[in-house]
Amino acid sequence: MNTLPSAKTYTALRAEIAEILEQGKERARRAVEQERVRTYWEIGQALHAHFLANKERADYGDQLVERLSDELGLGQRLLYQMIEVYRAFPILQTSTKLSWSHYPLLATLPNRELRRQYMLAAIERGWSVRQLREELRAGTPPSQIGPEESETNAQLLRPRRGQLY
Numbered sequence: 834m835n836t837l838p839s840a841k842t843y844t845a846l847r848a849e850i851a852e853i854l855e856q857g858k859e860r861a862r863r864a865v866e867q868e869r870v871r872t873y874w875e876i877g878q879a880l881h882a883h884f885l886a887n888k889e890r891a892d893y894g895d896q897l898v899e900r901l902s903d904e905l906g907l908g909q910r911l912l913y914q915m916i917e918v919y920r921a922f923p924i925l926q927t928s929t930k931l932s933w934s935h936y937p938l939l940a941t942l943p944n945r946e947l948r949r950q951y952m953l954a955a956i957e958r959g960w961s962v963r964q965l966r967e968e969l970r971a972g973t974p975p976s977q978i979g980p981e982e983s984e985t986n987a988q989l990l991r992p993r994r995g996q997l998y
Contacts, residue, residue, distance in 0.1 A: 877919030
């Protein structure tokens with residue numbers, strides 16, 4: 834005889850299971866993204882070390898990146914971004930709230946402290962890559978950006994759902 838509790842209705846159980854599935858998918862997505870950041874950073878580290886070992890050859894870096902791009906199926910721009918991100922973040926500190934696309938933008942900043950400030954602001958305020966790019970273009974230091982300003986930007990970028998026509 835089965836004595837499982839039947840306190841929940843089927844609809845409530847289905848909603849609970851659907852929520853658990855969504856949470857699991859989100860955790861998996863964040864884990865995959867974090868692993869992508871780590872993998873690309875390690876590739877950048879390997880390329881940087883190889884370039885340093887062969888720095889006496891002037892054209893070697895460009896030829897190497899072009900060849901690797903062709904043979905591995907990775908874009909040349911992506912390979913250069915990996916190197917740039919490694920050089921900007923020699924000690925990798927990942928966050929589940931930042932995707933790989935955030936890191937090349939942060940790597941363009943001129944110094945470590947500014948990168949750290951924007952990184953923390955992006956994490957705290959949940960900036961998308963587009964919002965981070967806009968904040969970098971505006972040139973306002975993260976410490977001077979008020980919370981209400983970033984909330985306004987988030988509201989402006991929120992998509993509307995519904996029928997197209």
